[in-house]
Amino acid sequence: MQFALLVNEGPYQHQAADSAWHFARAALAKGHGISRVFFYHDGVYNGTRLGVVPQDERHIPERWALLAKEHDVDLVICVAAAQRRGILDAAESRRHGKGADNLAEGFRIGGLGQLIESGIEADRLLVFGD
């Protein structure tokens, strides 16, 4: 089965990001596909590359990136939600005249169209949120 995931909460503070990642791994291990993970609301914080995590703790953005690389998963951060919260890739940063960008490797900025597309094309869209 082809799954798409929607993650609506930030890392560490809330279980949703962990649950989504564990679900993705379990589904992939069973031979299912994860076409895309879309991050909305505070979920966009999953895609910051400026997080400095204690060495004995899981690094959630890196964990997403590794999963994406190994299984060709499209990690999409919603542009509108990300701009509000200060998550910018290099192009968005330039466009808004900001001096820095902070999108983690493996993620890309996209629009809500990508979420709707996933909802239409995937067999199931699962929401991980509060």
Place this chain on the structure above:
Amino acid sequence: MAAANKKRILYVQRRAPYGSLYAQEALEMLLMGAAFGQRVSIAFLDDGVFQLKAEQAPSALGMKNFGRMVRALELHDLEGIYVERESLDERNLKSGQLVLPAEVVRRAELSQLMAEQDLVLSF
């Protein structure tokens, strides 16, 4: 896209409008998604019914009037705008106090409506 291929998408608004960004971003998602030509509905329940209340005055909070954003729903070709009877009653709200004429449905009907969807997005 032929009608038979269109997905039925129900947005479920469960939270009050100003204490968090869920309601506003959910509405933004719906309004963006409405352009994709699917069969879209929205339901207001639990504290989400407060989003529909007339005479919201959030200017002192420095926030946009959510009631006005909700009224924009009427400009879109939605399949339905529903509000749950029990949630209104539990909060002593009357259907006449709402910013738009939502269809008042019972909890059991709403559950049936959810079962009929291809996609339920709850906020």
